[in-house]
Amino acid sequence: MYKVGFITLGCKVxxxxxxxxxxxxxxxxxxxxxxxxxxxxxxINTCSVTNMADAKSRKMIHKAIKLNPKAVIxxxxxxxxxxxxxxxxxGVDILVGNGNKKEVVKQILFKLENPRSPKYINILDxxxxxxxxxxxxxxxxxxxxxxxxxxxxxxxxTYCIIPYARGPVRCKKSxxxxxxxxxxxxxxxLEVVLAGIHTGRYLDGDTNLSKLIKRILIEVPKxxxxxxxxxxxxxxxxxxIEIMRNNKVIANHLHLPLQSGSDLVLSKMExxxxxxxxxxxxxxxxxxxxxxxITTDIIVGFPYESDEEFSKSKDFISKVNFSKLHVFxxxxxxxxxxxxxxxxxxxxxxxxxxxxxxxxxxxxxDYAMKFLNQKLDLIVEQKHDEGLMLGHTSNFLQVILxxxxxxxxxxxxxxxxxxxxxxIYGKIIEKM
Numbered sequence: 343m344y345k346v347g348f349i350t351l352g353c354k355v356x357x358x359x360x361x362x363x364x365x366x367x368x369x370x371x372x373x374x375x376x377x378x379x380x381x382x383x384x385x386i387n388t389c390s391v392t393n394m395a396d397a398k399s400r401k402m403i404h405k406a407i408k409l410n411p412k413a414v415i416x417x418x419x420x421x422x423x424x425x426x427x428x429x430x431x432x433g434v435d436i437l438v439g440n441g442n443k444k445e446v447v448k449q450i451l452f453k454l455e456n457p458r459s460p461k462y463i464n465i466l467d468x469x470x471x472x473x474x475x476x477x478x479x480x481x482x483x484x485x486x487x488x489x490x491x492x493x494x495x496x497x498x499x500t501y502c503i504i505p506y507a508r509g510p511v512r513c514k515k516s517x518x519x520x521x522x523x524x525x526x527x528x529x530x531x532l533e534v535v536l537a538g539i540h541t542g543r544y545l546d547g548d549t550n551l552s553k554l555i556k557r558i559l560i561e562v563p564k565x566x567x568x569x570x571x572x573x574x575x576x577x578x579x580x581x582x583i584e585i586m587r588n589n590k591v592i593a594n595h596l597h598l599p600l601q602s603g604s605d606l607v608l609s610k611m612e613x614x615x616x617x618x619x620x621x622x623x624x625x626x627x628x629x630x631x632x633x634x635x636i637t638t639d640i641i642v643g644f645p646y647e648s649d650e651e652f653s654k655s656k657d658f659i660s661k662v663n664f665s666k667l668h669v670f671x672x673x674x675x676x677x678x679x680x681x682x683x684x685x686x687x688x689x690x691x692x693x694x695x696x697x698x699x700x701x702x703x704x705x706x707x708d709y710a711m712k713f714l715n716q717k718l719d720l721i722v723e724q725k726h727d728e729g730l731m732l733g734h735t736s737n738f739l740q741v742i743l744x745x746x747x748x749x750x751x752x753x754x755x756x757x758x759x760x761x762x763x764x765x766i767y768g769k770i771i772e773k774m
Contacts, residue, residue, distance in 0.1 A: 343372065343373045344373065344382040345372075346372050346373065346374050346375065346381060346383040346384075347374075347384050348385050349406060351386075351388055351395065351399055351419075352395065353389070353391075354488050355490055355537050355539060356389065357488055357537075358477075358490040359477055359490070360385070361479045362443075362477035362478055363447060365478075367447055367450070378406075380410055381409070381410060382413055383413060383414045383450055386402050386416070386418070388419040388420055389420055390419075390423070390424045390507050392673040393673045393674070395420075396421055403417055403434065407433040407434075411433065414435050414450060416435065416436040416438070416446060416449070417436070417438075418437070418439070419438075419443075420507040422437050422438065422439045423439035423468055424677075435453055435461055436453060436461070436462045437462070437463045439464065440466070441473075441493075442466050443477060449462045449464075466509075468506070468508065470509075471494075471509045472512065474513055475493070476518065479522070482526070485724065485733075486535055486567075486721070487533070488571075490537050490538060491537070491554070492513045492514065492544045493508060493509070493538065494509045494512050495511065495539045495540040496510055497612075498612070499612055500610065500611055500612050500679035501672060501680045503675040508539045511543045511545075514546070520557060520558065520561050520562065523562045527565050528564070530751065532567060532721055532753050533567040537571040542574045542576075542578070543577065551573075551577070551582065552581035555568065555585055556585065567736060568592055571597065572598075572599060573597070574599065574614070575599075575619070575620050575623050576619070576623075578623055578627065583627060583630050586627070586634075587630035590736070594631055594633065594635060594737040596627065597636075597639075598620075598637075598638055600658075601640060601641050601644075602640065602641060603617055603640075603654060604651040604654045604658075607646055607655065610644065610680075610683065611641075612679075621658075636662070636665060637667070637738070638659075638662075638666075639667075639668045641671075642694045642695045642698060643691030644680070645686065647672075647694075652694055656698065659698070664702075665705060665706060665737075667698055669702060703764065706764060710739060716757070716758055717756070718735040718736065718739070718741075718755070719735065720743075721733050721734060721753050722749045722754060724750065730744065730745055731743050731746070741766045741767065742766065743756065743767075743769065743770060744769065746770070755772070757771050
């Protein structure tokens with residue numbers, strides 16, 4: 343039996359797509375292994391969101407080749423789609439971009455039987471790709487299952503390469519989403535994360551994201567928790583807020599990318615909102631869910647971010663009172679508008695990044711402390727250290743608990759007993 347090793351980089355959509363290919367490979371009689379030593383096939387599902395992601399993708403490709411020079415090396419995804427140099431990497435047998443990953447398994451099977459066949463390259467004109475690629479997942483690697491409902495982005499923010507890597511918005515049929523969630527919950531999964539490149543732009547006929555969620559809540563009764571991977575602030579409509587107000591199956595957590603708290607920088611990024619709009623929408627959300635966890639992405643050192651604009655950004659972040667920041671120093675991306683803008687020097691970027699990481703630690707700790715001695719629901723996910731296990735609450739607090747094997751994968755009630763630095767401890771209680 344041929345042994346296949348996966349290296350998956352980047353976003354939840356990549357995780358979903360890798361899972362789909364794992365399922366198909368196993369259905370064709372191949373073994374998918376977490377042990378990367380001596381595999382017959384290596385599949386590297388790449389990321390290209392930053393220069394660092396590009397570098398990591400290249401590193402993982404060379405690592406796979408080094409692990410077994412005789413193995414079939416398949417490289418796919420965003421790095422392949424956006425970097426012509428990927429075609430020239432020695433030792434790679436199969437190159438597949440985005441929008442056609444269904445070709446991967448067929449080509450791997452062919453290469454295993456025909457090792458002398460030439461390199462296979464399949465990279466679509468992604469900007470003119472209009473069909474959603476229906477990769478399906480039947481089994482999942484985690485306690486929570488990811489379901490991809492959308493691909494592509496048409497925002498063309500000035501810093502971002504992803505629209506050029508993923509192409510225009512394409513969406514899974516709503517009936518297919520419902521059927522997939524039914525299969526997942528029939529397997530015993532309690533939590534599902536809806537994932538996409540631009541999830542808030544979901545549309546199937548007249549079914550937008552809010553209408554899709556309403557259908558899910560009605561038609562998938564076994565689902566205990568529904569989470570969104572990320573959504574833009576201007577796509578959180580009043581219908582969605584009302585659903586959150588009235589249905590606790592929707593997780594008490596939203597990831598809403600801000601990117602900057604400076605209106606000048608937001609305009610240079612060509613984001614679709616300003617800070618006033620962002621804050622007003624946050625207030626509406628918190629009126630419906632007062633204790634909700636709101637996390638965000640922040641880009642530090644974007645062009646035109648002077649000391650004054652950075653100070654405005656930091657003050658706005660504190661004003662919104664996020665529960666966690668994902669901080670990224672701005673990375674120039676060839677082919678985007680921001681490359682031609684005046685750049686902030688690297689020393690300032692590093693200094694500002696560290697400032698915001700410190701702020702994030704404070705925000706995380708302050709948010710967690712709100713729930714000390716409070717009771718929350720939690721899905722137990724996995725064993726942690728000796729005698730311990732962990733899981734996440736609806737508001738995405740990661741809680742460490744005394745180990746009880748019978749509780750893995752279960753929805754339980756917990757009491758938060760301690761918050762020590764960045765660690766949250768709790769205990770299971772029988773009744774709320």
